[in-house]
Amino acid sequence: MNAVDGSAHVFQENFAEELEEELPSLLVLVLDASPLSWGSQSPPISLREAVASLLVFANSHLSLNHSNEIAVLAAHPSTVRFLYPLPPSAVEESGSSSNLVRDDSVDPVIAAEDADESNIPTGTSMYKQFRVVNEAVMDQLEDLISKTTEKDITSKDGGEGVSDTSMISGALSMALAYINRQTGGDVPTTEESSAIKARILLVSVCSDLAAQYVPIMNCIFAAQKMKVPIDICKIGDDTVFLQQASDTTGGIYINLDHPKGLMQYLMTAFLPDRLLRKHLILPTQSSVDFRAACFCHKRIVDIGYVCNICLSIFCEPPVDGSCSICDTIFDPRELADLIKQPVLIPLSGNGQKKKAKKNKTKRNGDYDSTPAPATPSA
Structure with a gap:
């Protein structure tokens, strides 16, 4: 058989070592499910088209290795929800069969075979594990969107109108917590x-x-310590903090020029895991914006004022003379030096005339000559 499949030409010792190094890979997909943001992206790409591409990408990841695992989260303006695997509370509320739940101790294929087949579409040739993931993601996402109310997408900062942001920081926190649980809490060196x-x-x-800004930066530092790269697939305008997240953790950041080709971007740039990436030429960022956001007005600043106790950033010196984060009272003399403006001393009339006369003299070449040294007497 070795002569037939060509394996006799492979050095068996190295081949066995490569097989042992093929460890399972856990991929956590975080989908931004902001209704207003996806509405503004139309007609380039819709949420349904993006989810369809993500499911193909998830199935491709699972097909690379039988031991590969996947988790899908949705970041909504008001909440963060696991789309797959389903938490036990969601299973109890839905009352559905266990074919939508992936237990860590049970093979999902066996679990799907033992579950009630009435909830699984029949007559298809799809691999059951793929179908379990697809159905769970689609059902949970549809339930999340259908239950979204006007109150859920209302701006939380006291302003009027709907919010176009999602709980990205909460989704990253839950993703890191899930990874920590799956890996046993061991921080790799x-x-x-x-x-x-x-x-x-x-x-x-x-x-x-x-x-x-603050919770996202905390997630970035935690992911860096856990050796977990954060890949960013950005649709729309660039985001400063997501660029920093990708650059700090060693991930890939791509701002899609053609959102309709989302599947091609996913399959070519984001499908290889972090061990295979060292053998590939990956897309890199031409420039990374490392600017921070102030804690007082949430604005991105070029020059700010930093508290020397909690390292909070402010766009202007505090009016009350204390840090709004840690309540540290600053030295009034230092604040006075920061607040005061430079003083310009105006020139008097005589001074201006003398200055003009001096400049005119220099232009005419009338400079004071250096006296010649005296001749020594005999």
Whole structure:
């Protein structure tokens, strides 16, 4: 048989080592489910088309290795929900069969075979594990969108109108917590030391995340410590903090020029796991914006004022002389130095005339000559 399949030409010892190094990969998909943001992206791409491409991408990830795992989260303006796997509370509320739940201790294919077949479409040739994931994601996402009310998408900052932001920071926090539970809480010292290779892929359409600056930065530092890369697939305008998240954690950031080709971007740039990426030429960012957002007005600033205790950033010195985050009272003399404006001393009339006369003298070449040294006497 070795002569037939050509494996006799492979050095068996190295081949066995490569098989042992093929560890399972955990992919956590975070979908930005902001209704207003997806509505503004039309007609380039709709939410339904994006979800269809993401499901094909998820199935491709599962097909690379039988031990690969996947989780899907939806970041809504008012909540964050697991689309797959379903939490036990969601299963109890829905009363559905266990074919939509992936238990960590049971093979999903066996669980689907033992479950009630009445809820699984028959007459299809789709692999059952793919079908379980697809049905769970579609059902949960449809339930989330259908139950969205005007109150859920109302701006939370006291302004009028609907909010075009999602709880990206909460979704990243839940993704990192899920990865920590699946990996046993062990922090790998290197990328090759962990038992399971985990990564996060965020599909974002929101453009304003300044209000979530602090929690997003906390998630970035936690992912960096856990050796979990955060890949960003950005639809629409660039976001400063997501660029920083991708660059800091060693992930990939792509702002789609043609959102209709979302599936091609996913299959070519984001499908290889982090161990295979070192053998590939990956897309890189031409420039990364490392500006921060102030804690007082949530605006991105070029020059700010930093509290020396909690490192909070402000766009202007505090009026009351204290930090609004940690209540540290600043030195009044230092605040006075920061607030005061430069003083310009106007020139008097005589001074201006003398200055003009001096400049005129220099232009005419009438400079004071240096006296010649005296001749020494005999």
